[in-house]
């Protein structure tokens with residue numbers, strides 16, 4: 001039975017659970033439930049603090065887990081990243097009072113607050129900067145105002161939290177993070193099925209099905225606009241001068257592609273969602 005760690009709280013939790021549900025797995029009904037056995041799929045889910053997931057997986061106590069790349073690296077666990085998931089994207093950055101810092105070197109001899117002390121310590125050591133890392137649990141943006149640090153290093157998504165605290169980003173990107181699937185070893189039995197299912201969910205999120213009718217002579221030109229995954233499906237219509245085309249296209253590009261196809265001569269262009277996929 002595959003033992004899977006899932007974030008029980010925090011930014012990653014809801015989307016991770018939803019993704020597993022869309023992949024056909026049993027999820028918890030009560031937020032206090034910590035273990036869910038899904039016998040039909042031969043897996044067991046353990047709802048754990050996001051920060052602890054890499055530790056459980058790296059130690060071999062659990063086989064796989066969903067966590068953030070930043071949390072994985074901060075944990076110094078032996079777990080490895082298996083797949084990138086399509087949520088939880090953020091960057092990890094240094095920030096300081098507006099106008100105070102412009103370069104990484106200026107961190108020499110100052111205090112940097114963070115909840116990711118190992119990640120930040122490793123980065124500073126790699127860059128040859130000697131700063132005092134002040135470890136905090138969260139809300140690190142307040143550390144400068146409250147005088148426990150001169151700068152911070154934290155997760156930045158929109159940047160609005162920093163801005164509200166009168167801070168600005170400086171220096172190099174410490175890390176581009178995202179939600180990831182991690183495992184102690186990629187060879188675990190049953191992992192391939194989980195990976196294929198999660199890939200299928202991501203494809204269903206990222207692609208739509210597009211159908212359109214097209215004068216037969218334009219199939220090559222239309223295929224350049226919508227090449228599809230492998231090749232578009234082209235079916236005959238009763239009017240032999242026309243064909244019907246079905247193809248997957250990236251969801252974010254849908255309207256642009258419809259404009260191009262229409263300009264080419266395609267008509268009756270229809271777009272529908274994909275509920276599930278196995279590519």
Ligand SMILES: Nc1ncnc2c1ncn2[C@@H]1O[C@H](COP(=O)(O)OP(=O)(O)OP(=O)(O)O)[C@@H](O)[C@H]1O
Pocket residue numbers: 009010011012050051067068069070071088089090138155156157158177178
């Ligand atoms: N806007 C965001 N804020 C916080 N974490 C984010 C954000 N976007 C993505 N993440 C990711 O979520 C993970 C942190 O999850 P964690 O649950 O520890 O903290 P949290 O979401 O800030 O919750 P809390 O601090 O309330 O416990 C990291 O991998 C981080 O990169």
Ligand SMILES: O=P(O)(O)OC[C@H]1O[C@H](OP(=O)(O)OP(=O)(O)O)[C@H](O)[C@@H]1O
Pocket residue numbers: 137138139140141154155156157158159160161162
């Ligand atoms: O760039 P933004 O879109 O503003 O998002 C980034 C902020 O969101 C998270 O904070 P959270 O609310 O989880 O609080 P925490 O710092 O206590 O974890 C993170 O730690 C940053 O503070």
Ligand SMILES: [Mg+2]
Pocket residue numbers: 138139
């Ligand atoms: Mg947080």
